[in-house]
Amino acid sequence: MRTPIAWFVMLSGILFALGSLGVLIRRNALLIFMSVELQLNAVNLALVAFARMHNALDGQVLAFFSMVVAAAEVVVGLAIIVAVYRRRQTVDVDDARELRW
Amino acid sequence: MSADQLVFWIFAPIAVAGAIGMLLSRNAVHAALFLVVNLFCIAVMYLLLEAPFLFAVQIIVYAGAIMVLFLFVIMLLGVDRGDDLREPLIGQRPLAVILAAAFVVEIAVAVRAGIGFATMAPEGFDAVNRDGNARALARVLFREYFLPFEVTSLLLIVAAVAAMVLAHRRARAVTQAELERLGLLEPPREEAPSP
Numbered sequence: 001m002r003t004p005i006a007w008f009v010m011l012s013g014i015l016f017a018l019g020s021l022g023v024l025i026r027r028n029a030l031l032i033f034m035s036v037e038l039q040l041n042a043v044n045l046a047l048v049a050f051a052r053m054h055n056a057l058d059g060q061v062l063a064f065f066s067m068v069v070a071a072a073e074v075v076v077g078l079a080i081i082v083a084v085y086r087r088r089q090t091v092d093v094d095d096a097r098e099l100r101w
Numbered sequence: 102m103s104a105d106q107l108v109f110w111i112f113a114p115i116a117v118a119g120a121i122g123m124l125l126s127r128n129a130v131h132a133a134l135f136l137v138v139n140l141f142c143i144a145v146m147y148l149l150l151e152a153p154f155l156f157a158v159q160i161i162v163y164a165g166a167i168m169v170l171f172l173f174v175i176m177l178l179g180v181d182r183g184d185d186l187r188e189p190l191i192g193q194r195p196l197a198v199i200l201a202a203a204f205v206v207e208i209a210v211a212v213r214a215g216i217g218f219a220t221m222a223p224e225g226f227d228a229v230n231r232d233g234n235a236r237a238l239a240r241v242l243f244r245e246y247f248l249p250f251e252v253t254s255l256l257l258i259v260a261a262v263a264a265m266v267l268a269h270r271r272a273r274a275v276t277q278a279e280l281e282r283l284g285l286l287e288p289p290r291e292e293a294p295s296p
Contacts, residue, residue: 002221003105003149006212011113011146013208015139017201018120024197030129030175034136037167038120041143044155052150052222055229057241060152064242067162068253072260074167078174079267085178086270094189 008049015042029081029091033074040070105149116142129175133168140164151226154235 015038022035044063051059084096102110119139126132144159212218230237242250 002103003109004218005220005222006216006218007109007113008146008150009212009216010209011116013212014117014205015120015143017204017208018117018124020204021197021201022124024200025194026124028129030171030178031123031132034123034132034171037163038123038136038139041140041163045143045146048147048150048152048155051152052226053216053220055223055225057229057238058245060155060238061241061246063152063155064158064238065246065249065253067158069256071162071167072256074170075260075264076267078170079264082174082177083267091178 005049005053009046012042012046012049015039015045027092027094029084029093029096032093033077033081037070037074040066108145108149112142112145116146130172133171133175136171137164137168140168150222151230152234154238 019035019037019039019042022038023032026032026035044066047059047063047066049059051057051063081091085091088096090096116139119135119142122135123132123139126135140159140163144156144164147153147156147159
């Protein structure tokens with residue numbers, strides 16, 4: 001019935017590290033974006049775990065808000081990626097390093 | 102080992118494997134599917150942490166809506182070639198791996214110092230979750246967090262408008278001569294000579 005809270009926090013830390021690894025080593029903008037999603041999810045898991053530890057629901061509410069913000073962020077980010085692709089025919093972030101066209 | 106711990110040890114390795122698969126796959130579609138596996142495993146973790154409402158939201162919003170959006174954009178852009186594997190910065194990737202490993206060690210040390218690896222979740226969450234998790238969450242959300250909840254709706258509207266503005270393709274003006282060349286428009290006919 002009962003699981004140590006630290007296991008969930010460790011799992012969350014490992015997933016966050018893997019997500020930041022993805023942001024650092026991948027160069028496809030879509031894959032970088034997916035890695036950011038992974039990081040957000042890892043943080044959500046930690047929030048829910050701490051909510052369970054403190055017997056309070058505030059962590060769950062915060063995780064809920066973070067999901068909403070993530071949804072909005074995905075919409076805007078993917079629109080930017082589509083706009084960059086239209087102009088340059090690439091999603092490689094190294095090809096889009098100048099800030100002008 | 103209790104049932105909860107067994108479920109944790111089944112799904113936690115799958116979650117990590119999904120994340121690693123996403124990192125290593127060359128094809129963007131495969132990466133998206135690995136991420137879906139990972140999101141499902143995190144949803145199971147929410148169930149273990151007695152947050153069934155977030156479990157449902159995770160599956161509907163993340164695994165459903167967000168990943169479908171991702172797959173839609175991948176298909177739209179037709180990204181079927183993999184990343185090229187040249188390293189623009191020498192030693193960046195090994196350094197990134199070392200930093201990620203250091204981060205995990207750091208979290209482990211912090212957790213050990215902070216809450217300890219053996220601290221069990223306390224009893225009494227049933228009292229917090231009385232009348233069901235969704236109702237208890239609504240009670241908190243619509244009282245203490247009502248203003249942030251309303252601001253959220255503003256954020257969603259801004260995001261929707263931003264997506265339309267960014268992804269909108271402006272139509273080029275079409276001249277009458279082009280329409281005539283395409284045969285879509287009758288050429289202006291001359292006045293019939295009156296007798």
